[in-house]
Amino acid sequence: MTLTLDAILRSAGIAPADAQVIRHAFVREHEDTGLPGIHADSTDAEILRYTSQQSMKPKIFPANPPRIWIVCIREGGDRARLWSALENRGEVSNDGALRTFDLVVSDLLADLRNRLVIGWKSPRTWRLNGPTAANYPVMEIADAQPIPFPGFDRLVLDHAQLQAVMRDHRYAAWRTALSSVVGVYLITDMLDGRQYVGKADGVESIRQRWGAYAANGHGGNVELRGLDPTTFRYSTLRVFDPATPTRVIDETESHFKFALGTRKGGLNRN
Template sequence: MSDSPDDSGALHLKHVLAAAGVTDLTDVFAIRHTAKNDGLPDLWTASPEAVLAYTREQDSRFRVFPENPPRSWLVFMDDGSHEGAHRSRFYGAYENDGEALSERTELNRSFHIKASPLLAAMKNRLVVEWTAPRRWHRRGTLAGDFRVLEIADPQVIPFVGYDKVRLTYQRLKAIVDDPHYSRWHSALSAVKGIYLISDTSNGKQYVGKADGGGGILGRWSAYAHNGHGWNKELAALPKGQCEHFIFSILRVFGPEAIQRQVDEAEGHFKEALLTRGKFGYNAN
């Protein structure tokens, strides 16, 4: 097995691992997480603690998950598809110290895993083509042949797409003020839109529209700076309530959209999501 790119110049995961000093791929295990309501519902906002907890718990059936998985686990996140390639972005590595036998249940096994520095410089940068996406884990000897699609600039954080935006209030503040999110700034400022704020403490929601200067970014910047965006219903909430807010996008419009279209969409989502009255924060 070659540890350098082939004559065509194609780069594979095994070449990246070799550059990091990993030559024995039998001690490597690759796992791919996809968004699931009963698992990691949002891959981009999942905390490190949530990812570790989700990764360490596996199916008890050996035909589903290996009885004795290798020591080095490489965790990837589903990054969508493009031109037929199933993109998976490297999240981080874990060191497996074996099964936590005292935690085994009829349905699940848990493993003693801890964060590893392996490929730390590639976190959120390395994107590979995950072949046969129905197979969510791969032995290193197979994963090594995954084609490298991208090694992104470490200083620029990629935009996830409008339909995948789901931001906690703390992450929204980080995005608004951090130049490393320049691609987010460009994408969110380029469109008008209808957005949703969900309060995780009580389930209530607020539908709003971003139709002014700066698009969605301009509107959300106000929330990032004071927690309520000068909205009277949200401003009336107890101080610190914004810490429970999740921001997402329901619909986007190009800058040429007429005002009536935006207003009608806002009204539709208020009705559809019952955000007026006792179920939400919209006053009208």
């Protein structure tokens, strides 16, 4: 049985009727608008801007485009590699010939960016409605390139990144590193700057402790309940070998609470 784009979309929670698929080719100039095209060295921002500008002509582009735009890059005449899924937040300008849309990069299909390749049956077609594209075959899902661990001194994650680290196979080296240490860490609420100093000790590694934050946002800490974890930033203050006595970790945690003032002006209650 052939795997089609339909299964990929639905597994990501995307109904084909709510999507369209665009295949960009590298061109010097956009044939519909006369605007500069994209090339192999175009940045993500340039591709996003290029995608956001579309023709007024309904024969070229739908009058009411769907909410999700699946954007691919042409590979030969019969293949398209996923660049990104975008959320269409509506038209923001219209000069009578060209419409500009507010497009935002979505987390949908994020783990398949640059990995998913679908067959493209009509070489001259650059846009498909979702139900039509859903029947196109999946040609390849390439192995993702692993992301190297930056080291504990440079480790800073927001909540979405923390969740990715805990589940995405590209971050396997990160999980291994976080599993190998205990220690003291910092959570900063970027909304108001308040900080929380926490620890992982005994049989609980930093990976296990942070896994709880990734799962529910507060990790069981009373101080963090009711706050929005999407505004949190996570970093390590000091890491130790798991054989380190608990009292050493406790002393280190107490030191950072005092040094950073997290009992009086932060999120620590004790």
